Amino acid sequence: MMTEYSENNFEQCIKCTVCTVYCPVAAVNPLYPGPKQSGPDGARLRLKHPAFYDEALKYCLNCKRCEVACPSNVRIGDIIQAARIKYSKKKPGLREFTLANTDLVGSISTKVAPVVNATVGLKPVKAVMDAVLKIDHRRTFPKYSQGTFEGWFRKHAAEQAALPKQVAFFHGCYVNYNNPALGKDLVKVMNALGIGVQLLEKEKCCGVALISNGFIGQAKRQAKVNIASIRKAVKEQNLPVIATSSTCTFTLRDEYAHLLDIDNADVRDGIELATRYIYRLLQSGEAQFRFRKDAPKVRVAYHTACHMEKLGWAYYSIELLKMIPSVELTVLDSQCCGIAGTYGFKKENYATSQAIGESLFRKIEESGCDLVSTDCETCKWQIEMSTTKRVEHPLSILAAALE
């Protein structure tokens, strides 16, 4: 079994081109040379001289599907991201700052949510953002909620702490600023299993958008805060850390070590997706759900987000959805929706982003589903903008079906 990594990981590449076959960007954007050339082939050249760095690496959306496909265990996506971090001369600007600082922007926006939501939906505002910031005017912006999840949670922290068994919840920016309802659903589901939820001592944005937009120093600082809090929870309080976002989970577990040089080996196994945690609990027979008898039938199509594919954990979310008596489930073929976090918001990526997702959108419409489900918030935005369907996290669907 090939699980070891050579010192120069790119040397494991045998040039089979399988990665490029499965690259969603290379399939639609001829400006991108594809993962083999950008990753292991380019790494060999860049080692010779940094001038071989190609700015076209910015077209990589870091989906990691190249790594999932690679038969030789080459960390192609990591090689590309690491090269961007090390060699890119393009300095991030105001647009990158705005897109990357999800928690700063979120904390301001939630205070004046109705204004922000209405304003960014206005055509003239979109036109200005397009012209000045190069954020594509065709994009629909995620709505900010009035009040944060953390704010809601503080009022319920005491009653949560009273439950005998506890988990720590890494809620992420999306739950905090855009969709506190998902956080509340998570609490409801965990409570139904007899488990109380608490937050980490300190939580910062996982930093995925900082990494992809070139703010590495800030990403490292935030990662250190998160890992310190997670270490305290896992090691000192013996608390499992669970999350609802597949990308936050993937970033905390893998990107920290691979791209930011943050040692998380001692706590990595203590961080998991809530659906995986719940699956294991149900399998052990320690707890079970009581479902509503009167829940209306709903046809759900499950979409496997890229980082979910990389984690390999779609199975747990799918199995939970299958358990819900009122859900009729279709599993869509795993493919990229095109948004990749902040990637699809950028004007130069809009066409690529929509072309990547096009066949997925078509399959969703053809599936006859009432609802799409996915573990990734940015997939949700992309699918809701590009299809007629609403998208919900598996836990929200589960929460609605519980007594």
Added chain:
Amino acid sequence: MKFDSVIIGGGLSGLLCGLRLARAGRHCAIISSGQSALHFSSGSLDLLGALPDGSVVENPVEAVKALSEQAPEHPYSKIGVERFGALADEAAALLSEAGGKVEGTSLQNHYRLTPMGTFKPTWLTMDGYVRSDNRVLAWKHVALFNAEGFLDFYPQFIADELRKTGIECELHTFNMAALETVRRNPTEMRSSNIARIFDCDENLDELARIIKAEMGDCEAVLLPALLGIERTDGVARLAEKTGRPVAIVATLPPSVNGIRMQRALHHAFEQAGGTYFLGDTAVGCERQGDKITALYTVNHGNIPFVADDYVLATGSYFSRGLVAEHDCIKEPLFGLDVEAAAERSGWYDRNFFEKQAFEGFGIKTDKTLHGLCGGERIANLYVVGAGLAGFNPLAEGCGAGVSMLTALHAADCILNKQ
């Protein structure tokens, strides 16, 4: 995670085994460490081209008796002379239905055209490829069209070889605007990248117009196998639009048609209720007595795969189903008994083109393909495909056949057990 059967390895062998089991109602998982060797397929699958003593095989079903006498430990000998023909036909039918149309019979080998222009005996050939019943092309005069700048195809070799057999072969290159977009990255002029442009009807029809204008009075048109990743009607559509027979020739990897077959089999497996875990690697197991009781992977960490039966379909050296250390050859996951020469000097012949002993090394099994550990049979572990001992896929031209037939044989052993 509880399954009836867990298959480790998601290539040709693992997929066919999984498909057979899943269609019989078994709850199956496949764990695959990256994409498989089907991505390097020649477009043909071999059953038996030569016996271990070197004699050429025309009719594999007839020859298998002699094979079993010469090589009692050959996987085909374990399957049994009586079962061999029927199993080959079942495998061919299953592949054709679930993986894409293939043609050929186990009663008579036909010949495929290699990327070097020579003919080799084979069993099944994917739809659209050049094939011959007698090592000679069916046409006297052909035009071979190649995409300008395509890096993995050498038309001159093919033309030279064909000319030796009295065939006139004209060489042409084609270019078009859509190809220019691929050429922005000239190092990436690979089959799969070029094939993508022909998923678009307009580009394929433009190719037809170019061919029609240049083909002259040739009897047939040959092209590298890159007429669309998604579509299966590329050859037929070109033939219709040009009014001439069209056939494709294997390129160097990646194999566009092999990719399509992998995807089709993967899809069929999931349609049959199977779960395919791509990009995960099995790294450890628990064993109680003569049974495997749990299997651990990189992605799933402390949640093991638990099954009644396990099938090891991890392939040979390339996919690390077998690992050659400096002084031994081992099966890394379960530590199964491996058949190999003890001394390294006995592994290979210094003449590269001679039959190589290491090709015949592999995992030992009993007649029902159970893996062995210290000579003891593991009752719920079956070994299938390229990792098996006792056959030489290159010298005997039997690699795909062993993968497919052992896959179905193991599936039958599992199904007949209860």
